[in-house]
Amino acid sequence: MARVLLLCCVSVAAAVPLSKQKTFGHSIKNGVLPANTEVTTFEHSCSAPPCVVTHVNVPSIYPKGGDVWNWTQGVVSFYVDGEKEPSISLTLLELAGEGHWNEAGTNEQSGDHMADGSPWGTGLMGRTAKSGAVYSTLRVPFGSSLRTAIRAPPSSTQDSVFWFVLRGLEGHVVRLGDLELPSAARLRLYRLPPTTLPQFQLIDLAKAPSGTSGALVRVHLDAKSDSFGFLEACMRFYPDGAKEPMFLSSGAEDYFLSASYFDEGMFKTSQAGLTYFNRSTNTIAAYKIHIEDPILYTDGMRIQFRNCEQTAGCGDESHCPNQFCTATQKALQVQQAVEQPSVKGANIAEYSTLVLAYEWPKAAATGERGDALSNLQRLVSEADLSQDLEDAATDLVLDGDAGAIALLSLPHHELAGPLAARVARQLRRYVAGVQGATLTQI
Ligand SMILES: *[C@@H]1O[C@H](CO)[C@@H](O)[C@H](O)[C@H]1NC(C)=O
Numbered sequence: 001m002a003r004v005l006l007l008c009c010v011s012v013a014a015a016v017p018l019s020k021q022k023t024f025g026h027s028i029k030n031g032v033l034p035a036n037t038e039v040t041t042f043e044h045s046c047s048a049p050p051c052v053v054t055h056v057n058v059p060s061i062y063p064k065g066g067d068v069w070n071w072t073q074g075v076v077s078f079y080v081d082g083e084k085e086p087s088i089s090l091t092l093l094e095l096a097g098e099g100h101w102n103e104a105g106t107n108e109q110s111g112d113h114m115a116d117g118s119p120w121g122t123g124l125m126g127r128t129a130k131s132g133a134v135y136s137t138l139r140v141p142f143g144s145s146l147r148t149a150i151r152a153p154p155s156s157t158q159d160s161v162f163w164f165v166l167r168g169l170e171g172h173v174v175r176l177g178d179l180e181l182p183s184a185a186r187l188r189l190y191r192l193p194p195t196t197l198p199q200f201q202l203i204d205l206a207k208a209p210s211g212t213s214g215a216l217v218r219v220h221l222d223a224k225s226d227s228f229g230f231l232e233a234c235m236r237f238y239p240d241g242a243k244e245p246m247f248l249s250s251g252a253e254d255y256f257l258s259a260s261y262f263d264e265g266m267f268k269t270s271q272a273g274l275t276y277f278n279r280s281t282n283t284i285a286a287y288k289i290h291i292e293d294p295i296l297y298t299d300g301m302r303i304q305f306r307n308c309e310q311t312a313g314c315g316d317e318s319h320c321p322n323q324f325c326t327a328t329q330k331a332l333q334v335q336q337a338v339e340q341p342s343v344k345g346a347n348i349a350e351y352s353t354l355v356l357a358y359e360w361p362k363a364a365a366t367g368e369r370g371d372a373l374s375n376l377q378r379l380v381s382e383a384d385l386s387q388d389l390e391d392a393a394t395d396l397v398l399d400g401d402a403g404a405i406a407l408l409s410l411p412h413h414e415l416a417g418p419l420a421a422r423v424a425r426q427l428r429r430y431v432a433g434v435q436g437a438t439l440t441q442i
């Protein structure tokens, strides 16, 4: 029993140092927000990295002096680790996961008449009042310091009044669904401003240079066109310098987990949603969440979308596939007849997009191995490890074995005396288990 307990606590303590987790946060009521001015809403120094913002909500920004009530265009910014320019700056609508077509409510509107179908919300984000009530639990990691700020909508000429709430945890791992991200992971925002695209034009929504590892979190598309033909487009993904795309979807509404040009209208789930839909103007705003549906890259990436689509064969940059092909079939591929959507009008589209991803230097993953190796060397001297055990553990760490790295990820200075002896004992058991060997062999 005691043995099981120790194993549990050594590995859990290594991954999630519960004793170091600590809630931080702040709330502001009736905050004064002068026009064209950024007001700091919170600052925090991280004493047990990584620190993670876990919750933000903005009840509203109320105008004064006859200004229009455009809380939707208020901006929240996150300055991470001493940044001069914020790496994350989102309008309140974007924080909620909505497109820029949506508008603030008026006193005449009740929830049932809001153009975004609000109130709505998921575990990650939402908007629950016509006056705002925007919230987000999107994790914003930082390592040394954080400053958050709020800015009134550009239409404000007088002081506005704002409400703001933020919370987070110190000493917390950054999780993305099943994944535990390296402590160097930071939230990154790619923004495509409104861009006009002729029919069949390809467009990069995000591009991370080689040397960057990451995981997608949220992808947003605001689009309008003279027909819904643009919804034929398939989402393309080029991880790690790939020349040929991996197809993430079989169409635009398919990527956003709907079908047949969104024939059920607006919906919002934890996986995807349509937050604005106007059939008569062919205008949409949609989001896709990649938390339970991870999309990873280790050495840069590109996400590419298109206005309309051409479909044929095995698929390549210019064609969405209509079949699965083996590598041989792909090499021999002869382009078949190209299927095109029935064209009504010129099919000019306007897209604006946001891609949120966690990213870290490619070297960070190997950095964890470096820490584990240096801890292993300390164990060798502190706990008198056998040469065979040292060799076996070194090989496991170099192979990136998560269990061995977790056992060796205690703070270096703590690996002494009785704790070093206990970690050494657990390492011996673990290595023996992996090797299927008996304890006496190492
Ligand atoms: C402010 O609100 C008005 C009326 O709702 C709208 O017409 C205008 O476009 C908004 N301005 C901005 C900058 O969002």
Ligand SMILES: *[C@@H]1O[C@H](CO)[C@@H](O)[C@H](O)[C@H]1NC(C)=O
Pocket: 115, 277, 278, 279, 280, 281
């Ligand atoms: C769609 O847009 C048209 C034109 O702007 C507008 O008259 C109509 O009310 C909109 N419909 C919905 C459902 O928002």
